[in-house]
Amino acid sequence: MAADFNWAVGGEAGDGIDSTGKIFAQALSRAGRHVFTSKDFASRIRGGYTAYKVRTSVDKVQSVVDRLDVLIALTPRTIEENLDELHEGSVIIYDGERTTMQDVEIPEGMIGLDVPLKSLAEEAGGAIMRNVVALGAACEVAAFPIENLDSALEKRFKDKGQKLVDNNKEAARAGQSYVADEYDHEFDYSLETTDEDYVLLNGDEAIGMGAIAAGCRFYAGYPITPATDVMTYLTGRIDRYGGHVVQAEDELSAINMALGAARGGARAMTATSGPGIDLMTETFGLIATSETPLVICNVMRSGPSTGMPTKQEQGDLNQMLYGGHGEVPRFVLAPTTIDECFWKTVEAFNLAEKYQLPVYLTADLSMAVTEQTFSPDAFDMDEVAVERGNVVDETTIDDHMSDSGGFQPHELTDDGISPRAFPGTADGAHMSTGLEHDEQGRRTEDTEMRVAQVDKRNRKVETAREREDWSPREFGDADADALVITWGSNEGALAEAVDILDDDGQDVRVLSVPYIFPRPDLSEDVEAAETTVVVECNEQGQFADLVEHDVLERVDRVNKYNGVRFKADELAAEIKSTLAEGVEA
Amino acid sequence: MSSDIRFTDFKSDKQPTWCPGCGDFGTMNGMMKALAETGNDPDNTFVVAGIGCSGKIGTYMHSYALHGVHGRALPVGTGVKMARPDIEVMVAGGDGDGYSIGAGHFVHAVRRNVDMTYVVMDNRIYGLTKGQASPTSREDFETSTSPDGPKQPPVNPHALALASGATFIAQSFSSDALRHQEIIQEAIEHDGFGFVNVYSPCVTFNDVDTYDYFRDSLVDLKESDHDPTDREAAKDVILDNEKEHQGVIYKDESSVPYHEQHGVDEDMSVLPDGAPEGATDLVREFY
Numbered sequence: 001m002a003a004d005f006n007w008a009v010g011g012e013a014g015d016g017i018d019s020t021g022k023i024f025a026q027a028l029s030r031a032g033r034h035v036f037t038s039k040d041f042a043s044r045i046r047g048g049y050t051a052y053k054v055r056t057s058v059d060k061v062q063s064v065v066d067r068l069d070v071l072i073a074l075t076p077r078t079i080e081e082n083l084d085e086l087h088e089g090s091v092i093i094y095d096g097e098r099t100t101m102q103d104v105e106i107p108e109g110m111i112g113l114d115v116p117l118k119s120l121a122e123e124a125g126g127a128i129m130r131n132v133v134a135l136g137a138a139c140e141v142a143a144f145p146i147e148n149l150d151s152a153l154e155k156r157f158k159d160k161g162q163k164l165v166d167n168n169k170e171a172a173r174a175g176q177s178y179v180a181d182e183y184d185h186e187f188d189y190s191l192e193t194t195d196e197d198y199v200l201l202n203g204d205e206a207i208g209m210g211a212i213a214a215g216c217r218f219y220a221g222y223p224i225t226p227a228t229d230v231m232t233y234l235t236g237r238i239d240r241y242g243g244h245v246v247q248a249e250d251e252l253s254a255i256n257m258a259l260g261a262a263r264g265g266a267r268a269m270t271a272t273s274g275p276g277i278d279l280m281t282e283t284f285g286l287i288a289t290s291e292t293p294l295v296i297c298n299v300m301r302s303g304p305s306t307g308m309p310t311k312q313e314q315g316d317l318n319q320m321l322y323g324g325h326g327e328v329p330r331f332v333l334a335p336t337t338i339d340e341c342f343w344k345t346v347e348a349f350n351l352a353e354k355y356q357l358p359v360y361l362t363a364d365l366s367m368a369v370t371e372q373t374f375s376p377d378a379f380d381m382d383e384v385a386v387e388r389g390n391v392v393d394e395t396t397i398d399d400h401m402s403d404s405g406g407f408q409p410h411e412l413t414d415d416g417i418s419p420r421a422f423p424g425t426a427d428g429a430h431m432s433t434g435l436e437h438d439e440q441g442r443r444t445e446d447t448e449m450r451v452a453q454v455d456k457r458n459r460k461v462e463t464a465r466e467r468e469d470w471s472p473r474e475f476g477d478a479d480a481d482a483l484v485i486t487w488g489s490n491e492g493a494l495a496e497a498v499d500i501l502d503d504d505g506q507d508v509r510v511l512s513v514p515y516i517f518p519r520p521d522l523s524e525d526v527e528a529a530e531t532t533v534v535v536e537c538n539e540q541g542q543f544a545d546l547v548e549h550d551v552l553e554r555v556d557r558v559n560k561y562n563g564v565r566f567k568a569d570e571l572a573a574e575i576k577s578t579l580a581e582g583v584e585a
Numbered sequence: 586m587s588s589d590i591r592f593t594d595f596k597s598d599k600q601p602t603w604c605p606g607c608g609d610f611g612t613m614n615g616m617m618k619a620l621a622e623t624g625n626d627p628d629n630t631f632v633v634a635g636i637g638c639s640g641k642i643g644t645y646m647h648s649y650a651l652h653g654v655h656g657r658a659l660p661v662g663t664g665v666k667m668a669r670p671d672i673e674v675m676v677a678g679g680d681g682d683g684y685s686i687g688a689g690h691f692v693h694a695v696r697r698n699v700d701m702t703y704v705v706m707d708n709r710i711y712g713l714t715k716g717q718a719s720p721t722s723r724e725d726f727e728t729s730t731s732p733d734g735p736k737q738p739p740v741n742p743h744a745l746a747l748a749s750g751a752t753f754i755a756q757s758f759s760s761d762a763l764r765h766q767e768i769i770q771e772a773i774e775h776d777g778f779g780f781v782n783v784y785s786p787c788v789t790f791n792d793v794d795t796y797d798y799f800r801d802s803l804v805d806l807k808e809s810d811h812d813p814t815d816r817e818a819a820k821d822v823i824l825d826n827e828k829e830h831q832g833v834i835y836k837d838e839s840s841v842p843y844h845e846q847h848g849v850d851e852d853m854s855v856l857p858d859g860a861p862e863g864a865t866d867l868v869r870e871f872y
Contacts, residue, residue, distance in 0.1 A: 030872070199868060199871035200871055200872075209867045212861065215857070217668065217853035218667055218668055239848070240863070241861045241863070242851045242861075243853065244667055244849045246667065248693075249689055249690065249693040250689065252657060252660070253657065253659075253663075253689075253693070256653065256657040256664065257661070257663050257667070258664060259651075259653075259664060260651070260660065260662060261664035261665065261853065262668075263631070263664070263665060264631070264664065264667075264668030264672065264853065264854060265668060265852075266669075266853035266854055268664065282654055282657075283653075283654050283657065286653060290651070376868050376869075376871075376872075379868045381859070381865050382859070384860035384864070386859060386860075387858075404598070422854045423628070423630075423631050423665070423669055423672045424628060424672060424854075428628060428649070429627040429630075429647055429649050430649065430650070431597075431644060431650045431651075432650065433644075433651070433652035434652065434653070435652065442644065443599075443644055
């Protein structure tokens, strides 16, 4: 793999860190370089420490690593927070004229570039552009052609007028020249450009785009980190395709609005995080029992309760699998990469409608707010298929009427799948209810009908098991004795960890599982391996428990629950030491 | 087609399990008649109900319907209307469903002014759980959970609606069949959120707010010089604690319903079998 370059900008919330980082990431992407970004942020509007990190290479990058080559530090704390990642020769760009940075000490072995960011920005037209001055300085250090930065600045500011674009370009050049003129130093970096076309997006955006592609027309949600970006993405965009977003008064309302739209025949979705799922669980049984297709997106964050709202965790697996009173059939999908967020969203809508049940689509904080470059072909809209399942119209409804002439939305069928009639369909009027019901949807407590309806709902799951592909993604060495299983967003870090382990002489086979329920039967895989390690971002090993339950064999576990995602190098070391210790019997 | 529709077409084959004499019979009859009279038929009507005695109404009516969870009927109705502006949406619930567990949704549904009719069957008691105080129970109304009365003022639903920006506020009485139907009809025809609180007496657990009580105390606004388009006059009626009123209390004739304000006019149930036209533009935005 070509050398990667790791860059960050950090300061206080309110310093414009996010947009500064995004501009740099965009510039790299537009220069035909692969980019993988990550954010350190706090749940506050101003103050605190926040950083935007960019890893870039001409090869694919899909993880963060414990290394930082160039850091733009707007506060002393930015340096302190990143001491572990900075190394000998790392460059720290800062503004020594800023009161808080006057006495800053550059750690030994590192290169401090004191650039008067604010003064140079003022000369270019306004102090607000000081971060852009820093970006220009970073371009000089990284030997990255500044024209690429121009392109990103144009994208960012073109709506605000050419004057502002020009000022920003000038500010960037002021930073670039300052470093060139004041520091007679040969830096080690050279960020080459390529002719590749890339798009740069995060997991929430991929989910939102997937929803529109899949024909989702109605979204109701209540803002919550880290799911809000799904709603902000859809707002204004879904309208262009005949859809609408409602910001509901709470999550209870959001899921019920989505339920209503789905009963109206629309493809509907809501997205939230764990605390919102708690509230939505109230309505979950109704959705399942009334056999309503609905996609519920859970972008997980650290819990329980308010937990660490801006930190990573995969702790809601059991909640999604078992939440709600009674026995409720459901599907749970967990895309493992950002491009898969798009495709699994499309799949979630198809599964929801084909099997007429709620589908949890779960991502997690680190994937939701992480941006990554992809070829635009990764989102080929011609590949999107909309499968609506068994929907009847005026002509086909006759086959699904009871002897007394009522439509049967819960008809007892061999595969468990009943016909669906949208409002407005002649002779299709029927009741949908959370009460146990007969084939027509009428309340019943008849013992035989109760059993028949429960069995019918479960039969849909069995049908789906048979008809759909629930395979995991496999990579690494297919013949390795060591098997590593993971789910959700850990795949990227694991893919890079496999390369590191390979260099280290340790072969592993990896199964990355995007389907939590129904899920692939991994019995043969686990039995064939000498050691199995399940990697996940939680303390209890919720997926490892499922694997053990399925295969009736103990597995080993690598868990992380400090609020930070796995990093490739760290994960490689963890897996290696776990394999060395052997299975805990 | 709709000219052939009779109100009995809105009746299901399920016999109501409401107590004999329950006000909900009259409330439901008026709803069915109003729906038929306004040119609707069961196949283009969606009735949403919550939980409680009132929540059973969808079971006894024949239409597209959803019997939801407690207190959330209004959000469901909102979703149906957004997806299907072509469908007539009627939401029904009780005073507990609407003003207690669902009070938050009531305020926001009123604010949104979604084009649907909201019928609250207000009996000032929790009936299905056998007689506890409801949010509209009188301060001194003795129940199993309030032996000396709730000792808190009842919710004034009309005031709540007016304060939340309602465009249609009305009160009817289930046993005054003609007026009740007429008022529901007007709510259906209103462009926006048509809110009707219906006095729907509970003959089993409420011996205070009885048929006789309402018959004796109700003042019909139609027979007064009340101007429902006058918001100040409406406020006076609503805050008058000395009298019980029936009729249309307030009506904003310039009301523009939510879906029109937001340009939502398509039947969202109709989809292509692939990504929508122009979807590739979404990918290009990420360059």
